[in-house]
Amino acid sequence: MKYRDGKAEISVKDCGLSDVVVVGGGVSGMMAAIAAAREGADVLVLERHGFPGGALTAMGVGPMMSFHNHVGRQLVGGLPQELVDRLVTQGASPGHIPDSITYCSTVTPFDSEALKLELETMLADSGGSIRYHSVLADAELDQGRVVSVLACGKSGMERFRGSVFIDATGDGDLAFRAGVPCTMGRGTDNATQPMTMNLKIANVDSARIRKYVEENPGDFYFPFGEDEGLKCLRNTPRISLAGYLSQWREAIESGELDIPRDLVLFFETAVEGIVIVNTTRIQGLDPTDSVDISIAERTGREQCRALYKFLKAKCPGFENAVNIGTSVHIGVRESRHIQGMHTLTAEELVAEIHFPDPIAQGGYPIDIHSPDKEQTNHTHLAPDAAYQIPMRVMFASTPENLVVVGRAISATHEASAAVRVTPIAMATGQAGGILAALAAQGGHDVQSVEYTAVRAALLKGGALLP
Numbered sequence: 236m237k238y239r240d241g242k243a244e245i246s247v248k249d250c251g252l253s254d255v256v257v258v259g260g261g262v263s264g265m266m267a268a269i270a271a272a273r274e275g276a277d278v279l280v281l282e283r284h285g286f287p288g289g290a291l292t293a294m295g296v297g298p299m300m301s302f303h304n305h306v307g308r309q310l311v312g313g314l315p316q317e318l319v320d321r322l323v324t325q326g327a328s329p330g331h332i333p334d335s336i337t338y339c340s341t342v343t344p345f346d347s348e349a350l351k352l353e354l355e356t357m358l359a360d361s362g363g364s365i366r367y368h369s370v371l372a373d374a375e376l377d378q379g380r381v382v383s384v385l386a387c388g389k390s391g392m393e394r395f396r397g398s399v400f401i402d403a404t405g406d407g408d409l410a411f412r413a414g415v416p417c418t419m420g421r422g423t424d425n426a427t428q429p430m431t432m433n434l435k436i437a438n439v440d441s442a443r444i445r446k447y448v449e450e451n452p453g454d455f456y457f458p459f460g461e462d463e464g465l466k467c468l469r470n471t472p473r474i475s476l477a478g479y480l481s482q483w484r485e486a487i488e489s490g491e492l493d494i495p496r497d498l499v500l501f502f503e504t505a506v507e508g509i510v511i512v513n514t515t516r517i518q519g520l521d522p523t524d525s526v527d528i529s530i531a532e533r534t535g536r537e538q539c540r541a542l543y544k545f546l547k548a549k550c551p552g553f554e555n556a557v558n559i560g561t562s563v564h565i566g567v568r569e570s571r572h573i574q575g576m577h578t579l580t581a582e583e584l585v586a587e588i589h590f591p592d593p594i595a596q597g598g599y600p601i602d603i604h605s606p607d608k609e610q611t612n613h614t615h616l617a618p619d620a621a622y623q624i625p626m627r628v629m630f631a632s633t634p635e636n637l638v639v640v641g642r643a644i645s646a647t648h649e650a651s652a653a654v655r656v657t658p659i660a661m662a663t664g665q666a667g668g669i670l671a672a673l674a675a676q677g678g679h680d681v682q683s684v685e686y687t688a689v690r691a692a693l694l695k696g697g698a699l700l701p
Contacts (some may be wrong), residue, residue, distance in 0.1 A: 256397035261289020263401025263641030263664035270668030272361035295433035295562030301339035304598025313698035330341035407643035409570035426606035432535025444552035575645030576627035594666035640667035
């Protein structure tokens with residue numbers, strides 16, 4: 236910082252011009268960057284952590300769910316499937332396997348360290364680059380366009396100029412700073428789905444858990460019945476379970492636990508005996524506010540400590556478990572949604588509305604973790620459902636050169652509860668990267684890029700479209 240006439244002046248280093256600047260190196264942002272680079276664009280990713288992967292690495296989320304609808308028809312392909320294939324080749328994922336909760340037809344466990352390396356390799360091989368430890372500070376606009384973003388990092392404040400920008404922050408941070416109108420959470424009170432601090436535990440006796448479930452199926456949540464749940468459990472190489480219902484109720488009623496949740500939810504990773512426990516719940520705080528999210532981080536760790544003690548003491552299979560640790564960043568399900576050229580609604584998902592510009596599809600249910608209660612509200616779709624996501628949810632009328640991918644796309648609170656999941660977020664990332672590259676190379680506004688050109692590039696890249 237410099238001072239002139241007693242006033243502070245911040246030095247800003249200019250870091251050059253790129254065709255496409257992606258803010259956020261989560262899986263959606265990385266898919267966008269890889270897709271744009273493969274279209275021939277000069278691409279730079281800015282990421283606040285020292286690794287890519289976002290929710291799947293920094294937030295400890297796993298498995299990916301789901302690439303398929305309930306009857307097992309695959310709806311997401313392209314770059315997301317390429318990533319899974321690479322992980323399978325590395326022995327870092329069993330691929331798509333049956334979901335023993337039966338909530339989805341499949342889940343896709345993975346090794347998070349391998350995921351980081353594969354994403355980095357895919358980007359480098361495509362010709363893109365990434366700048367770590369770069370936190371978005373602001374956006375600079377001129378005549379309806381974003382001309383640059385400012386990021387703060389180890390080198391101080393830096394300016395990154397671009398022809399087209401992609402907001403892959405998950406929270407719509409760039410869009411918000413660029414003046415795009417945004418909503419927050421549900422329409423009645425702006426309350427968002429709760430945050431969760433994920434806990435990773437090793438030395439879990441999965442064989443003991445399987446035996447306990449067989450003997451006590453009523454202690455677990457199987458939305459399509461115990462028989463179907465037990466059948467899937469017997470046929471899957473890695474367990475996914477929601478339950479220990481009697482132990483949980485007793486712990487809540489006795490005051491041993493103070494977590495506004497109604498069950499234990501956990502998933503085995505690519506490595507047998509290592510599980511991710513997705514059970515803590517932090518409500519009533521704003522994920523885009525630094526004070527609130529600081530409180531949430533501490534609260535999440537406190538809940539995880541109590542949860543770990545509970546699992547070891549009360550849940551068969553966890554007696555000898557070892558606490559590997561909590562995630563680097565608390566898990567965020569929902570924050571800002573941009574108000575785009577179209578806002579996706581739950582009614583459109585349930586009715587499987589056909590749009591003129593679909594860039595992705597999905598079959599994940601509407602899965603709303605209550606912002607203020609213990610329950611999770613579910614809307615299951617038709618077994619062979621395949622809802623569509625239109626291109627227009629990725630941009631507003633202005634700025635003319637900004638694309639939004641991932642969970643901040645234009646959707647209602649209810650619709651977002653379905654399309655926020657990893658495979659769909661990656662699919663919108665691939666589409667957004669192609670859209671941005673075509674706009675940058677053709678000198679177009681993103682709003683005027685022909686859908687047919689985006690669709691052709693998506694299909695060429697292996698995407699599955701209606």
